[in-house]
Amino acid sequence: MIKIENLHIQLGGFDLHDINLHVAENDFFMLMGPSGAGKTILLEAIAGLVPVKSGRIKVAGQDITRLPPEKRGISIVYQDYALFPHLTVANNIRYGLRFQKIEKNERDQRLHQLLASLNLQHLANRSPETLSGGEQQRVAMARALIVKPRVLLLDEPLSALDPSLREEFRLLLKQLQQQTMATILMVTHDFAEALALGHRGAIINSGKIEQSGRMEELFQRPQSTMVANFVGMKNLFAVTISGEDAWVENLQIQLGHSRGDGQGFIAIRPEDIVLSTGQLQSSMRNCFQGRIKQVISQGFYYEVHVNVDTISFCALVTKGALLEMELGEGEDVYLFFKSTAIHTF
Template sequence: MIKTENFNISLPGFNLHDINLSIEEGGFFVLMGPTGAGKTVLLEAMAGLVPVKSGRIIVEGKDVTRLPPEKRGISIVYQDYALFPHLTVIENIKYGLHFHKVDRKEAKERLDRLLHDLDIGNIAQRFPANLSGGELQRVALARALMIDPRVLLLDEPLSALDPRFKEEIRSGLKRLHRVSRVTFLMVTHDFVDALSLANRVAVMNEGKIAQTGSIEDIFQRPISKFVADFVGMKNLFPAIFSGSRAIIDNLKIELGRIPANSHGYIAIRPEDIVLSKEPFTSSMRNLFRGIVSGIFDRGFYYEVHIRVREATFISLITKKSLFELGVREGVEILISFKSTAIHSF
């Protein structure tokens, strides 16, 4: 368990305000946020590598705020892995043992297990300069876990890797977390990392925690415009609530429930907006007629912008449906979405 209480950090031109995070023992916590949000600084402050202005950090019930980094039992893996270039892979991994009293037999077992789990036994005698990105990453993980830390901090460990291998590495990371039973805190700006690894997520922006919660909380029930936007709720409209309806630019949208506030925002994920040529009878409670105002190729899918009066809705569809529906700029089309897909705040 690792906890920060009212963490404040003040660096030249950079501040973190009142960071309160609580990560359960053995959890996999993911911290997301745009570049410059202060994610790396927060990790370094937890590890004791950046001075804290005020607040406390508690690891397994013990206040470690005043302890130097070497006494905290918090390992860190950087984006660039920071392997010691003058040491071999095995020397890198065993580096931490110089400073920790570990029984010889126990150390040997741990080393063998890590070499095996991370599949790096065959490169043990090599120098970091001769390793691939994926190998560097696994060595960095092994080095960090070799001292059996209480918490492992991961600073965007996947962002420097070839996208083709990310899936494989993600599952490797997940397995490693399971077998090591160490608390993981990972910083990323990739939603897929969060969705596939995390059991809890926090979103950070401009030195503050914008929201903390489960995956569902963050992706389905953002509490602010920033988080909604950040997690890809591309259909985000300021709305006035009247009864169980939200009114946006003269459009009346059925929410199927009565929101607590009188005005705020509604957000709909683009994949929840269905396009069709004919109105179809289903549980879709909201149906509007609009004009296609733009089509953007996003690789595996297309992002279609549909103008309904003053509002522009964004929908994601596959190339196949793009052809089947005959979606072109300027054509008329129907959009529909379930009231349960609408998040209001």
């Protein structure tokens, strides 16, 4: 559906280069990366709102690189919603219709359908300034969808919402995606959010795509330290591999299979590390004794940092387990993980 080939954008302080992406029809594609990576600029380039230095953007086989934004059929929803302050909610939503050849019946029908499905009927005559963040967001979505765009671009739609509204909006997004069958490209800096919503995605960092593919693949098989860090692989170590073992300094970690000798990285998700106050009868190959350096509350669970020699591991523990095992800073503890939980790259 969307095909981006060798795109190069230079604008202000941003320099995006060698951007290659493929987004399939009806996909929910996640564009991820830290703040300032150039995600929004890339969205704007796809919408035709910023000039492109070289490369091509194709939608459904058609080269749109030089097409003005109004001829692309691509809607964009910004993080700050960008509602027109001088128009009512209904007129905001209706805005794009006048530029299309659509019959009046059809227009009214689309408007009412969107007002209903986004629960906005009671707000139709209000001014956008009087709406809450969640309401403004729904208006922005309706305004973007009413023209039935080929592609819908979402710029961090959840980041400006209260956490309680986020879950609700996530559901709504999924629902809308299924209803409209639009191809959605969404920008986010939150990997958990991306994982919950997207099918496929790409991680962008300092102007280039680090990795793209299915979400599970990005999550489980990061190909660089940047991606590993970004997807929340907290235990990331530079290692020397020999045979079936990886050495982090003087610590021997069993990989369970040989992978070719040499330098590399291993990563273990913190939720894959099990803590215990005593030795366990377990099939887990890797077992180390260490001392708890720090316990950090993360709300529903705790992040426990354990030092094994000079190497620091991070494990996630529920509050209940933490209390039961009486884990505290300075305590000795055993940590275990399966060799299959180790990701090497």
